[in-house]
Amino acid sequence: MIDLIQASKICKDEREKRGLSREDLHKITKLPVDIIRRLEEDESYLKKEPYAYFQMKILLNHFGINEELSRETPVEELKKEKEEKIEYQPRNSFFKFFKGVFGALVLILFTALSFSFKEKEEDRFVVFLSLLNSSPEENTKTTNNLDFERNIKNIRNIHLKAKNYVWITAYIDGKEKVIKLTKGQSVKLKFNKKIKFETIGNANNLIIIFDNKKVALNKKIIHNLFVDNEGVFYNGYNLAQEES
Structure with a gap:
């Protein structure tokens, strides 16, 4: 490999x-x-x-090189990542341990004093305790992740429409599918990760609809066209972006 x-x-x-x-x-x-x-x-x-x-x-x-190609990061970077992870783990473990002990002490103190406080004061202390057990960094990270996920379009399907006879060999999430369309026919394809169109015959008769954008192909035979939730990619270019 x-x-x-x-x-x-x-x-x-x-x-x-x-x-x-x-x-x-x-x-x-x-x-x-x-x-x-x-x-x-x-x-x-x-x-x-x-x-x-x-x-x-x-x-x-x-x-004609038959070596298996790895998707992983090169060995040097993996080694560096492992060293950084090993260096970080003790600090992270100590922080978690300290946080757990501190939380336990606060909880014991709260239990000992709970009988002498009014119900309203108890409720305020519970809120204070929950704030102690969540760091500003975690709150910021959670907020950023939610904002990021809201801004991503979760596109998981495309439509194929044929202006004339079209034949297709595709791999949808790794599973092979052969598609034949006659004039006027259309089909909806759903995917989780990506679709690889290994071969599209009579591609100039096919229209791909991605996120309400029409992508027309101008070659008769096309190999290695890819679709994921970001677009329709051919030779490194996002055709859905070019059509927008």
């Missing part, structure tokens, strides 16, 4: 060994020249761009 950094070097070496320019490789794989350059030279792109994995697989398949 190889990671994206290793695959990048292998594909670049193989291209140069075969005497191919990036423009030549673009004409064969249909990947943009700039994307090929990033796959070969830009480690930041390989680590942060989720579609770099699928683009790299196109290059590996073209060169």
